[in-house]
Amino acid sequence: MIMERKTWLTLVIFTCLIASSCGRELQVKNNHKQAAYNHTLATILVEYASAVYISDLTELFTWTCERCNGLTKGFEVIELVVDIENCLQAFVGVAKDLNAIVIAFRGTQEHSIQNWIEDLFWKQLDLNYPGMPDAMVHHGFYAAYHNTTIRHGILHAVKEAKEFYGELDIMVTGHSMGGAMASFCALDLTVNHEANNVQVMTFGQPRIGNSVFASYYAKLVPNTIRVTNDHDIVPHLPPYYTYFPQKTYHHFPREVWLYNLGMGSLVYTVEKVCDSSGEDPTCSRSVTGNSIADHLSYYGIDLKCQDWRSCKIVMDPQVAEYGKTDLKGNFILSRAPATRVNTRSNEGEGEGEGKASA
Numbered sequence: 001m002i003m004e005r006k007t008w009l010t011l012v013i014f015t016c017l018i019a020s021s022c023g024r025e026l027q028v029k030n031n032h033k034q035a036a037y038n039h040t041l042a043t044i045l046v047e048y049a050s051a052v053y054i055s056d057l058t059e060l061f062t063w064t065c066e067r068c069n070g071l072t073k074g075f076e077v078i079e080l081v082v083d084i085e086n087c088l089q090a091f092v093g094v095a096k097d098l099n100a101i102v103i104a105f106r107g108t109q110e111h112s113i114q115n116w117i118e119d120l121f122w123k124q125l126d127l128n129y130p131g132m133p134d135a136m137v138h139h140g141f142y143a144a145y146h147n148t149t150i151r152h153g154i155l156h157a158v159k160e161a162k163e164f165y166g167e168l169d170i171m172v173t174g175h176s177m178g179g180a181m182a183s184f185c186a187l188d189l190t191v192n193h194e195a196n197n198v199q200v201m202t203f204g205q206p207r208i209g210n211s212v213f214a215s216y217y218a219k220l221v222p223n224t225i226r227v228t229n230d231h232d233i234v235p236h237l238p239p240y241y242t243y244f245p246q247k248t249y250h251h252f253p254r255e256v257w258l259y260n261l262g263m264g265s266l267v268y269t270v271e272k273v274c275d276s277s278g279e280d281p282t283c284s285r286s287v288t289g290n291s292i293a294d295h296l297s298y299y300g301i302d303l304k305c306q307d308w309r310s311c312k313i314v315m316d317p318q319v320a321e322y323g324k325t326d327l328k329g330n331f332i333l334s335r336a337p338a339t340r341v342n343t344r345s346n347e348g349e350g351e352g353e354g355k356a357s358a
């Protein structure tokens with residue numbers, strides 16, 4: 001009898017909790033587009049996330065870099081944004097084969113990735129995401145997208161591309177810190193710019209907000225895949241504390257965890273599609289995040305600069321003519337959609353000095 005009453009009481013309390021938490025939720029538009037993991041698309045988008053690390057801006061702007069020659073061949077860059085002040089880089093362009101605008105963000109390019117990762121342990125949830133009650137994010141991640149040259153450049157190029165090509169899907173990608181920026185960008189496009197066809201795929205991104213933020217995000221940008229690789233340390237950071245799920249960082253869904261199975265020469269990679277919680281305990285959280293090597297290569301593609309020199313860029317003087325520079329040295333290379341870029345190499349003349357570096 002007593003047992004039964006207890007069970008009832010628990011049930012009532014539990015129901016109230018569920019009801020009240022549902023009641024507090026704000027009505028947000030649900031796009032009803034489920035995130036379906038597409039392996040082929042992942043292998044394409046990871047090449048964009050890799051190319052954005054290239055520091056030769058001529059090769060990147062004209063899509064002639066070594067990393068631009070695989071599954072992304074034929075991509076048309078519309079805008080390339082370089083924020084020298086904060087050492088950030090991103091591009092926007094049109095992939096006709098995907099019928100989509102692709103936006104890619106570079107990860108951090110500091111001297112020491114080790115130091116950057118160590119700092120991730122201490123990131124605070126110190127900013128209320130505007131317009132979303134109780135949604136907290138890390139100020140630095142937020143500002144990297146919202147408070148730099150990057151945002152303006154991206155939005156401008158998306159507008160240009162839409163005006164020229166009509167409605168296209170928008171695919172946003174990035175690796176590491178670039179994945180964090182990609183998420184904020186997708187949310188910005190959805191919430192502030194009425195884009196309802198935004199797709200996100202990030203690789204090895206850190207956590208960026210609390211669970212309230214994660215649930216807003218999941219409703220607003222449901223078509224999101226967050227790929228994690230084996231023991232990659234970064235998706236484990238900033239830490240998630242099981243005992244305080246409401247107070248800590250919390251990933252948004254949907255994770256796809258890549259891990260190796262087998263031994264010796266019989267190793268193959270499993271691509272596990274995880275649950276819709278964002279924090280599936282049977283995915284990357286089931287292992288220790290202790291690998292930087294697993295962070296720097298996804299699907300066999302390098303996700304890092306060719307060298308870790310801080311913010312080095314290289315540019316052909318003729319390509320520089322497509323650029324606009326602000327007072328702080330940040331600049332944007334842009335061109336009208338479907339136009340050819342003149343460079344030294346495609347003009348076939350070899351006079352003068354080689355490349356200018358900044």
Ligand SMILES: *[C@@H]1O[C@H](CO)[C@@H](O)[C@H](O)[C@H]1NC(C)=O
Nearest residue numbers: 038039040041042044097098
């Ligand atoms: C997966 O993505 C590729 C590349 O965009 C596309 O061609 C293919 O149709 C997609 N597959 C499914 C099942 O949607």
Ligand SMILES: *[C@@H]1O[C@H](CO)[C@@H](O)[C@H](O)[C@H]1NC(C)=O
Nearest residue numbers: 139140142143144146147148
């Ligand atoms: C944006 O940057 C400016 C100047 O760098 C700074 O004063 C301001 O506090 C920043 N705002 C946010 C929200 O990061």
